[in-house]
Amino acid sequence: MQKIYLHASLFFLTILSSFGQTTQPDSTTFKSRKLKTQEINFVSSYYTQDGNNSAVTGGIGTEKLTDVATTFDITMAKGDAQNRLHSFRLEVGFDHYSSASSDLIDPTTISSASARDNRIYPSLSWVMQDDVKGYSMGAGVSVSTEYDYFSKGVNMNFAKFSKDRSREVGLSLSAFLDSWSMIYPIELRTLETPSGPVDNPDAGGTNPRNSYNASVSLAQVINKRLQASAMLDLAYQTGQLATPYQRVYFTDNSVHVEKLPDSRVKIPVGLRLNYFATDRILVKTFYRFYTDDWGITAHTAEIELPYKLTPFLSVSPFYRFYSQTAADYFAPYKEHSALNEFYTSDYDLSKFVSHLFGLNLRYNSADGILGIHKLNTLEMRYDHYNRDTGLVADAVALAVTIK
Numbered sequence: 001m002q003k004i005y006l007h008a009s010l011f012f013l014t015i016l017s018s019f020g021q022t023t024q025p026d027s028t029t030f031k032s033r034k035l036k037t038q039e040i041n042f043v044s045s046y047y048t049q050d051g052n053n054s055a056v057t058g059g060i061g062t063e064k065l066t067d068v069a070t071t072f073d074i075t076m077a078k079g080d081a082q083n084r085l086h087s088f089r090l091e092v093g094f095d096h097y098s099s100a101s102s103d104l105i106d107p108t109t110i111s112s113a114s115a116r117d118n119r120i121y122p123s124l125s126w127v128m129q130d131d132v133k134g135y136s137m138g139a140g141v142s143v144s145t146e147y148d149y150f151s152k153g154v155n156m157n158f159a160k161f162s163k164d165r166s167r168e169v170g171l172s173l174s175a176f177l178d179s180w181s182m183i184y185p186i187e188l189r190t191l192e193t194p195s196g197p198v199d200n201p202d203a204g205g206t207n208p209r210n211s212y213n214a215s216v217s218l219a220q221v222i223n224k225r226l227q228a229s230a231m232l233d234l235a236y237q238t239g240q241l242a243t244p245y246q247r248v249y250f251t252d253n254s255v256h257v258e259k260l261p262d263s264r265v266k267i268p269v270g271l272r273l274n275y276f277a278t279d280r281i282l283v284k285t286f287y288r289f290y291t292d293d294w295g296i297t298a299h300t301a302e303i304e305l306p307y308k309l310t311p312f313l314s315v316s317p318f319y320r321f322y323s324q325t326a327a328d329y330f331a332p333y334k335e336h337s338a339l340n341e342f343y344t345s346d347y348d349l350s351k352f353v354s355h356l357f358g359l360n361l362r363y364n365s366a367d368g369i370l371g372i373h374k375l376n377t378l379e380m381r382y383d384h385y386n387r388d389t390g391l392v393a394d395a396v397a398l399a400v401t402i403k
Contacts, residue, residue: 035078040402044070051391055246059333059345067097084130095119105245106186119146135160148181166221178209207240225276235266249334258344266292280308295328316360326351358383377401
């Protein structure tokens with residue numbers, strides 16, 4: 001289920017961003033008009049977490065979860081008659097997770113369908129780059145399916161860069177149209193009436209949840225050693241934003257399904273600075289400010305220090321600090337009252353401070369690795385994450401690039 005492996009998804013996105021390779025070859029040297037394979041990437045990760053604030057059981061109980069995620073992508077490119085470069089990327093991802101807390105949606109079963117699940121998410125994208133006119137544009141589509149939801153996505157992007165390539169302005173737009181199955185906790189699937197229990201009409205069927213995103217970015221090479229970029233994102237969500245299988249316990253000991261507003265506006269602003277301290281050391285820093293209309297304000301600060309041990313081998317220690325205020329609708333176990341219009345005990349919406357740190361090893365050789373000529377890059381990464389709420393997680397990953 002999508003909400004269950006939120007943290008695993010965040011780890012995997014971090015891993016993918018770390019392993020990200022340039023998927024657009026330099027069109028100034030690209031001559032072929034035939035479609036050719038440019039790059040193949042394979043990333044596999046293992047994630048595990050534990051804690052004592054499961055939203056499924058009202059903010060208490062085990063958060064133990066494991067997730068194995070794998071993605072495979074292939075990029076192909078060709079030139080056209082105007083000497084523009086067209087790149088096509090096909091990516092297929094697969095996740096398998098097991099979750100102790102989601103099994104408690106229906107604890108009367110030996111093992112409910114939600115205790116383990118698979119997620120499959122293919123995507124296809126196209127980018128056209130014109131170096132003569134100094135711009136690129138692209139579009140993509142994606143699909144994601146899981147036990148209790150189905151998602152369709154579309155995105156478009158445009159970038160304009162200066163003649164000397166020292167400045168780039170980008171705009172991207174995306175939309176995700178989701179359909180959620182309304183799976184309630186077992187004890188809330190019926191309603192008590194004077195004539196006896198009846199089926200809860202809300203505990204079934206599907207509800208939509210749509211997300212719309214716009215992003216503007218500016219990247220600038222300041223001098224030989226310093227590069228900077230700034231990003232502004234605007235996100236709007238509407239529809240089924242509450243997770244129906246997450247319980248909320250009130251002060252009167254009654255139990256309810258999580259209830260949240262049917263819309264949400266998110267505004268993140270980010271700044272990135274990369275400084276080449278020496279020929280061997282790169283200092284990468286990032287800061288993001290986030291706010292939304294649910295009452296959350298958050299700060300993220302990151303630093304990564306890639307260091308070249310040899311011309312082929314680099315090591316990159318990294319650290320991320322994150323803090324956020326609580327959403328207006330959050331309260332712990334048995335602290336909500338009937339006066340609350342909206343309510344959740346999901347600790348992802350609570351006030352907390354978290355720390356992420358780890359190490360990335362990268363080996364790159366244009367002449368091949370392990371005797372395989374086209375094997376261009378090998379990477380390994382380890383992440384450790386902890387929150388002051390008690391949630392602890394670890395992730396390891398391996399990435400391979402073939403060119």
